[in-house]
Amino acid sequence: MTINQISDVEFGEELPVFTPDTSLDNVRRFATAAGWAGPRFTDHEAARAEGLPGALVPGIMSQGFLAAMIHRWAPESRIEKVDTVFRAPVIVDQPYTISGVVTDIDEETETVEIDLTVNNEAGETRVFGTATVRIATPA
Amino acid sequence: MILDLHTHSIKSDDGRAKVPNYCQWIRAREIPIDGFVLTEHRQFDAESDYSSLAAKFDLCILKASEVETEYGHVLVFGVTDALLSAFDFGDIHLPLKRVVEACAAHGAVPVPCHPGRKRVGMQAHVGEFGVPEGIRIVEIYNGGSRDQEDQIAQTMANELGYLGIGGSDAHIVSHIGRCATRFPGPIGNTAELVEALRAEDFEALTFRT
Amino acid sequence: MDIEALKEEFLHKDFDEQTFEIDADDVVNFALACGEVAPRYTDPGHPDFQAPPTFASSFQAGRRMPEGFPKIPGLGMDAGKAASLKYPIRPGVPLVGRTHLHDIYLKTGRSGPMTFLVMRMELYDPDGVQVATADTSVVIRERPGK
Structure with a gap:
């Protein structure tokens, strides 16, 4: 269900799970646009030479995936704050799931709080955080 | 009575949960616990008073x-002003020895948490430093464990005769x-929790799927 | 390392100022790569065209650390990002970012002892209105394998 106003939101509601594109091509596209095109994000071998398990999906890209999930769920919503903790590396070319769940609704301010997670195939949380999102009633 | 013995709020550097939201969540989602213990990183939150929140949500x-x-990391239950002055x-x-001795002197209980975890878990250091004295309980179920970390914790607990607790590490x-x-x-209070831990009659639970 | 002395000397003092020009193509590529589908982020012709909110997290200070801050050996990585938006970030509207060190602390984790540095960048539009705040937690840890 697409969310258009705060009254559409249910406490505990899970946002539709979103599978992000973590391919090297897409990460390169992102890194170039964001001005973050360092080899640890765009080249597996260079990242391994740094002692990393492979090229990394930039933390800000994981944050961007989470924001995109929110906008897909509530297209007219405005993210007032998104706060993410990068607990463990998210690796390029590996599958992840992007999840969110509503943990608070404030009808007065027309905002919701959402728990955010990026999990790997084993179900381990690699990134977690919260977002405060305004879902204003249409005029 | 079921308590989640390991949680963090926004008082911790990496905690992103507000305590009222924990309460709402537990009740709305019918999480099968009767309460929780806030175990903030490297500090004791002396200032927050959650009594009205506790009453509101029972x-x-x-x-x-x-x-x-x-x-590695150690949960300390039964923190008092005297203990806060001890280290x-x-x-x-x-030094774990100092924490254990201070807990013994001031009526607190130390519990190494996520002991199967690399670097910050007790098992990783037993080989180098030996089996520590004064530990009776370790966390054998941790909600943030990866791979075989909980299994390593349980094996260690069995081998060394420790009792086990569970906590989400939320x-x-x-x-x-x-x-x-x-x-x-x-x-109903910290003294009763300490007493219950010392009575050594409890069971670790996991609801992870 | 004397954390308290470092806090006393360096916290809450702006050490960098940068002007950021926001390019429409970069905004579109950023948005599409993240999986955004809302036209206000992906279509430069949309009347409300703007950058996704997390674009605020991408701005980087010119100086990584305040002048005179001691070098901490190890592998530095982002440990977290927080972006707070007051107004949309729009291509064509340059922003000035002022950065200060907001916090310093130590902890241990799966990879051993770690130093955390929290940088806060406040972003202002040409009228001096604060548009956004972006916090970056940088963790410096021993190199893997050591």
């Missing part, structure tokens, strides 16, 4: 700490209650 909300030693909770290189609201500990009787 939950037991207690406070403890998670400190850092050469054996620096913010020190990331605390840093966000929706992770609370993933693991917990069942006690046979009611617990």
